[in-house]
Amino acid sequence: MAFRFFIIYLFLGFGTCFSQIQDSTLSQKQQVKDSIIDGKDLTVKKIEAVKDSDSIKKLEDLEFAAKLDEKWLEELYSNNLFDTIYKSVTELTYEPVDYPELHTDTLKRRLKELDARTPFNVEYNPALESVIKSYLKRRRKHLQKLMTLSAFYFPMFEEELDKHDIPLEIKYLAIVESALKPRAKSRVGATGLWQFMFGTGKEHGLDVSSYVDERSDPIKSTKAAAEYLTRLYKIFGDWDLALAAYNSGPGNVTKAIRRSGGYQNYWNIRHNLPRETAGYLPAFLANMYIFEYAEAHGFKKLKPEFALVETDTVRVKHMITLDQVSEVTGTPIEQLQFLNPSYKLDIIPFIEKENYVLRLPRDVVGSFVNNEEKIYAFVKEEFAKREKPLPQFFNANDKIRYRVRSGDYLGKIARKYGVRVSQIKQWNGLRSNNLKIGQRLTIYPRKPYVTSSSSTKKAVETKPISGNVTTYTVKSGDSLWSISQKFPGVSVQNIKDWNDISGNKLKPGMKLKISKG
Template sequence: MLKLYRTLYIKLYVLAKSLSCARQLHTLRYLLIALLVSIALSYSLSAFNLAHAEESIQDLKARIKSLESELSRRPKDPSAYPIPKSLTFCGDKIDLRKGDMQKRFELEVIKIIKNRYQVHLYIKRATAVFPEIEDIAKELNTCADLKFLAVVESALKPKVVSRAKATGWWQFMPATAKGFKLKVSKGLDERSDLRASTKAALTYLKRLYKRFDSWPLAMAGYNTGPNRLKRSSKKQKRGSFWDLDLYTEAERYSPRVLAMYYVLTHLKDYDFAKNLDDGWPQEPLVTYRVKLPKSKYQEVKYVTKTIKVKPPKSRDRKKRRKSKRSRTQTRKLKKKVLTVSSKLNYNTVAIALDVPVRDLRRYNPHLQGKHLPLDVAFNLYLPPSRSEYLMKHFPGHSGQAVHRNKAARELNTKLAPSAKVTERIILDHSLQSNSIEKAIKQLGGSINNTYQVKSGDQLWQIAARAQLSISQLKKINQLGPLSVLKVGQRLKLKLD
């Protein structure tokens, strides 16, 4: 028995020496004290207590095993992780043994793996975003490895804004974005549109590679600007990115992208449990191209306002006396006021397309403000089986999808022929005749009758389908501010 205690004590002592974490050492000290106390007690206690001591030893063994397994899962010292001597990026082999290339690359690798929680978030987001970038890279016949540049630029978040006012997935400046036909306005910013901005970014990088014939130089040109990079290259008479003396951010940019590429493609080597396919799954989305005419949805009004104006001072005494009598004059101003139809606010559109408002905004981060943009074509991302709603509520739209993402293609859902498309808010004023009667019939009631509340119904949904405001529906049914809908309750949809 004493021999068993001795071996266990030595094992604990060796484990305590190998640990660096103060908390773990503190825990093991308590374990050693507990072991010594149990040894002292084992000599003084009877055979009954000896059996109890053996149980505590087994418990200690289990604790030691759990500590060892936890230690094996902990990240190693940075020097223990592999640093390659060369790597292949977009088909180009880059030898890192020349000059200080290895040092610059290793510095970026250490900075990436230092913040392991952030890398975990990159993995989570990449599962949904990377397939879309790969599809566009295939369309443009360019390198798919450039997707790691988006990780460095925006951490795969659509609405990131830098100090220099660069925005979106690929951090385009406003002038550069307009040069690649990305629309940047008050209600629409296509720098946050994944498909549109990715096409622009990959086209830009493809041109830069054609110009510099080197991916590190092309990526540095994307960051600092191609003309500035060309001037530095001419001035220093150096053609390689690794030999150029640039400002710190530009010098670190290409090694950072290469380090991000290497770490995220060798996650197991850096003790990450998950792969790039184990993140948040991609939601099935269908892309529609929409353009709303101003003539239908914008109202132009001229408002005449009467304002008081003080008369100008005159040098002539007689005129001054007259001006004192009428110190203020009235003048009429004609002011042009543009108002967008309330039918185009996001809440109304979300109800019409049968999509929650929050989801509509989440799917379309490029659409900003309170209303859909007018007289400009833009991408509208919706869940599958929404083409019928689009055709119904956006007159003139064919309902034909421009693109389906990978998840939507796999799902391949189609609107069942037997499924009913409920009558919802009509966005065109010319189609509103008898719409309330149609809506009431499809809700399950008649014009003179009432609607029976079903499980899951909400007051705003019933009001929207019947083309009434919530206040009107409350007034018709004499509902107070604290009234609660009950299943089976009958609501009037029209005044008697």
């Protein structure tokens, strides 16, 4: 089991600002309750709670909130946390750190309190003090992001750990392993929140195929991790050694015990463990201490965008892509990817006797279920027409080479050029959502754009509208798909082409041109 660090939807360094915006709009959301779901349309009607003059102001507020969402999504698809934690553990030096905000006597007292309520050996030593103070001094921003994200994952972890009679503090292991990123992947191939290797994952029932990697499924991988940790504890009879074995394998721990002359305390065999594992338990204990005494150190406990209990699953009845789900529900693709991280290609397969499910926000589930027949008809039509001329046969002038910048993620790039995430992945042979700064991507844009080398605008021709043209005013809860269902023969792509729209976002009040011809 290789060590690592997942983290997020959810919602992060700018978490304080986002939380304030979320709280400020909460009362408005309460006033504008869902009143009825029309079985024929995938549209959730809202009760008008404000006057026209106030509506304009509200739209401005939503536009501002959208900018905050953009910052959050940048954090979600950034590997900075994962890379930072991995580096911090492998390069621990244990040199004294000047951090007067935490006196040594105070730390000793708190560690003693922790030791009394956990089966881990939380005893003071200068090396542990060095790690704790180093994290508090140099990693506050990262820790705040993790604390915000942990509000989504920790309840799920605690429930499963409790079922297996495992110390609840084990939840902090996922921070050290993956930075709470379900799709985190180590240099040796360990994957997911709990960083399972391929063989170990298979051994514990985690399916890995071309479409699915259940090592990235938060619920299934947590169950597997609990089972594996239970086995390790039965072998060593000590939770510190069980964690060391989880990271480097039982064999490396027993060799360290032999080389140390028979000592069985982690701190006494640490110098005989692989370097990565030597810093593993100190990092785990340091994170445990900081999370348990977060408020004392000035960290804020912020609520994530939504909790796991505010989501639900639907068993799929036909192969469907997250792009398509986003299109018919209006749910941002990034939210769907966050909630469904085990689908490697953003495709949910349908296989007899397999139970593949789509996780959605609760306020979307009802609409999806009520319109399943129409949705799957749309999906089948999409798959039926997907055989198209391949990009390599297009005119070379129709493509661009995009260089990935800091803060980029696939959804952001797709919206910029009016294409789908799945298309970018197909054009570039990508099997995951991970991008690296400087990476070059081939894009065949639908949306007009400006090249980086000049201010010359390269336009992609918008399809002209023919026949009887009408204007449709977007209502609250509308999606491109639900609007297309109102006009026979009109597809989502038609609406996009006629109105020069990229992505799937609509704003109430927006005017759309629709051809009835």
